[in-house]
Amino acid sequence: MTARSGNILLVDDDPSLRRLLALRIESAGHTVETVDSGAAALRALDEFAADCVITDLRMDGMDGIALLERLTEERPTLPVILITAHGTIPEAVSATQRGALDFLAKPVDKDMLLSRIEQALGHTGLAGDDWRKIWHKRIVTRSPVMHRLLEEARLVADSDTSVLITGDSGTGKEVLARSLHDASPRKAAPFVAINCGAMPEQLLESELFGHEKGAFTDAKQAQQGLFRSAEGGTVFLDEIGDMPLALQVKLLRVLQEREVRPVGAARALPVNVRVISATHRNLTQSIEDNRFREDLYYRLAVVTLGLPGLRERPEDIAPLARHFLESLARRNGRRTKIYAPDAMELLCAHNWPGNIRQLSNVVEQNVALTRGHIISAQSVEKALAGQAGRRERSQTLMPLAEARDAFVRDYLIQLLRIADGNVARSARLAKRNRTEFYKLLNRHEIDPALYKS
Template sequence: MARTGNILLVDDDPSLRRLLALRLEGAGHTVETAESARAALNALDRFAADCVITDLRMEGMDGIGLLDRLHQAHPTVPVILLTAHGTIPEAVTATQRGALDFLSKPIDKDMLLSRVDQALAQAGMAGDHWQSLWQSRIVTRSPAMHRLLDEARLVADSETSVLITGESGTGKEVLARTLHEASPRGRAPFVAINCGAMPEQLLESELFGHEKGAFTDAKQAQQGLLRSAEGGTVFLDEIGDMPFALQVKLLRVLQEREVRPVGAQRALPVDVRIISATHRNLAESIASGHFREDLYYRLAVVTLALPALRERPEDIAPLARHFLDTIAQRSERRAKVYAPEALEALCGHDWPGNIRQLSNVVEQNVALTRGHVVSRQAVDKALATQSGGRDRAATLQPLAEARDAFVRDYLIQLLRISEGNVSRSARIAHRNRTEFYKLLNRHDIDPAEYKR
């Protein structure tokens, strides 16, 4: 049975757009149309396309330009090009740059539907497996996270080294495990080690192994975590904290695919994929001489930057409910719920500890709540405890207050730029002078204070 999906159709010929849309809708697809590449990019903000069909020659940004932009913003969405006979060489070039296929005009109906089915099947086979994997581990409705997961899907089944960046508690190890399970190495070991959690000598021995008698406590030989993960993935958390001397040995592992245990006379082959993570700015560490630049380029072939929880506030409520359900399943009890005002308090917090901190707060709320409903007071108490007695809940302002604060700051900024010149400030703001004076009076701002 043929797949059906969401198709974005881009062509500046309205007659052809209508014809192709009718054919696609007749086959059961949901179709969104756009008359230009710019309109197509805007449509993708609200329309989750499974496939894009675009004309090659259009006014303004052409099909190649749209293809390049799509690969940046939506790398997993297949693109089919429509081309006139004279532009077939360009279409062939476009397929070399990432387009899935091209169709020559006039468009044959059966060929169109067949190519769309192939595109959806190709995207769906890998996509279904990846989606089921990440949804079993990651809770999100954030567009930023979905874009990140699209990038992660592309790199998951490769051998490429990946560097995951992000603040502590954002879920870097969870993403690393998901990448491992989606890879051809998914049935082999996944070994995680925190590079900042142990002394240099112990870390060296844990990573690379050691021979018997290599040092005082080496009562027997140990193969080390790199060799214990043979055929699988090694996750090096907080790689930015790895001692400088060990960075040289790790670089050799990446370059030579072999490891020399402490005290050994020869190196041993090792087959592992390295995924690393850090909350540090490695560019600054390189500049200060604390991290090797050559190692950085080996580790960061692909970089995935996890957003902080405060940058994805739409995920706070779903994550809180997920943690409530997880705790209930673990204890085999009925899941508790948050009162509406309690959920507001959670969503208004800045979460400096990110998802890990939210999980801890939910755990505390469940443990200290006798009834079925977690109250606002319980949330406030937990947040105050988490912040060392200082309540950092910082509930979001009401819309009217936030808007007034923004307008006042904006007016002051204009007056500073114009040195108190009301007429010039009004022109910059695209307002007439009388209206601008009313705004100043409403927000109790005296332009004379900003004159030079």
Template sequence: MSHHILLVDDDADMLRLLSLRLEGSGYRVTAVGSAEAALARLAIELPQLVITDIRLPERDGLSLFQDIRSQYPALPVILLTAHGTIPDAVEATTHGAAAYLTKPFDARDLLERVAKALGGAPPAAAEQDRDHAWRAHILSRSQAMATLLAEAKLVAASDASVLIRGESGTGKELLAHAVHKASPRGQAPFIAVNCGAIPEQLLESELFGHVKGAFTGAVASREGLLQMADGGTLFLDEIGDMPLVLQVKLLRVLQERTVRQVGSDQSRPIDVRIISATHRDLDSAMHAGQFREDLYYRLNVITLTLPSLAQRREDIALLANHFLRTLCAKAGKQVRGFAPDAMEALRMATWPGNVRQLHNVVEHVCALATGALVPLALVQRALRVPTLEVLSYAEAKQRFERNYLVQLLKLTDGNVSDAARLAERNRTEFYRLLQRYGLDARLFRADAPAPAAVAPERQA
């Protein structure tokens, strides 16, 4: 899928030129003529990049940039500037702007800055790798995850043991399965076992199998997970919780490439790739004598480190909407999405439980949601961390009015008459409100056409 860019400029000719250049390079472009229209578009769909002129009518591009930094902190912004506003643009880059371009600018420079802001990979590069089936269950648009997945794809081609580090709930098993799918073993079995979830007395039998009569209750021989994964990949989750006695036996498997069932005196050759994962500090465990040094270096040939959800905030909306669609479809509920302030609360939460916690929060709101949009109060209840953002009266009123209008248009599928009736306002007054915030009711209809690449003509 091509990157989506939002262009903001009150010069229709400039918008047309920029749109043609970017679309010609494979980007999807939405163009608007004011800061208010840009904020309205952001409430409907979040792009991967915003390019805005500094000089705009009513509200300038720097004010828009500050709003974006406040509401969408991970969204990159490129500023377009004339010579007189260069100092402002330079200062903005020190506060987080991705770049600034001085008019007139070279097309090559524009595309280079855009590619860099999007992570250094223009659409043409993305199309060189069309097969994303190996990582289909990992949803992300963040640069941190893009870098990690690029490393994972390279690692998958080798047969080296991989240690995946990351906090609980970051998706270590999903990454392990992706590495397996991208590897030459991708069609062979992928077997996962949580070393911390199985009692110590049963873990040995689970891993290595046993012969009949090996212990009380062993009424028949049984293959272990190592044998079941033969030719494929064995994923050992929470490897730091493996007892020391079993660490010795696992080390022998890795060294000799053979496995012996519990109660047997014969070993069997085995061809298994080991991917392990832990949220523990194995270096500290090793130095404390809780984890064998020789096994540590056998498992830690290559390390992949998953970022926390707080380190990939640009993925929160993507993941939350995906979970909401999936869970509500299973429950038979007609919930269309999150209210803008509810999504903002999700983006700004601390997420100590990472993606697993986000899934649980969305499951909570899905169970209790009664309307088309999930409200802020329900998200705060699920998070159990109510937050209050202190705004000036004018800012609070402006934000409330914009969000209120967006919610009305979403609830009524862009029907202005119905929205005005719900707001208890006549159509003329309601249209003035929409115009003030740059909202186009047509964009909220279920059959809405794709956004136009060219903004309306500049008003006199």
């Protein structure tokens, strides 16, 4: 057994070599997923949380270099090791200069292979299995977009690096912050959160840094403040973009000096905390508008993690809804209710401008107003009535035919994820008959079995 196990994606179009390498890697305690092409590797990564990719350099279709380029663009934190024949070593050396972690010459030496895997896992921060256990306690997702974000989060989870979490209201920024805290060496110390936009400046300063007795009216006793109460742990500054400018100056001093001065105190006191902040605002624009300090921004945003809205991860709507149903049943000590199929389809088709928080509220309302065991489509329609759907679309410049094919393929995959790979249900969501839907799947080379939970 190696000191640390990981998930390894092995890409090679030679079945004999693929089996041999897989056996060697598995014998060292790692989990291996094997595929025979670069295109298959990209599809597999949507479902398999790989810690490292090992790929042959020369393959038909998408070769190892093309796969490396895609992974460097889409998953820059994922280590890639190339396997190369003697004649292609110069190409492999060139690939390492473009982002590959290393290359292995054929025939592949077992000890060298395992050594390179250990090196790759050392580049990926917290152990993959440990990180997944932590975020699984709080975060419900099967979205590739979220899995990529969580892989980035894993790299900084066990460090003291300051993290800025961005995203629309209701996307779960505090949930991610708590997961980062739970994965850090500070997990045994407090996690203290405060909403910086929820109180006036003087009160916010006192809450953050504390005050001395008599420092202001009603200060009848001293208070240590959230920074000092989180000693050794994590301070989460929610809606940091709403913090008044005058207080931003004082926060910057705390981050620079690692000490706080309570209101009315004669001297500063040392503090040892990690700071994670969050905002729904565009802080770059706020800096340009002189509403946020640029120097504070760079202190807070050493690493930035952008949480996607629920409309960008529609495959998570059904599992989130089921999660909320189960949580409500446990809380109320009652049997778990379920959604009728057409009711679930309504939930999955909604745009959710209020994101996960809005979905949670709708589910709770449905449970409260449903007498029986099954929640109907009419109940969902009533809960959603009056909510304006907003759908933001990003645009990329590419040929029309290519853009249309890419959209259709992504759309079909999203439908299959929402429907757990059920073709009939996917076809109903698309308002197409099943035969036509199967033709679309075949045309775009999509296997519905890959998207079953």
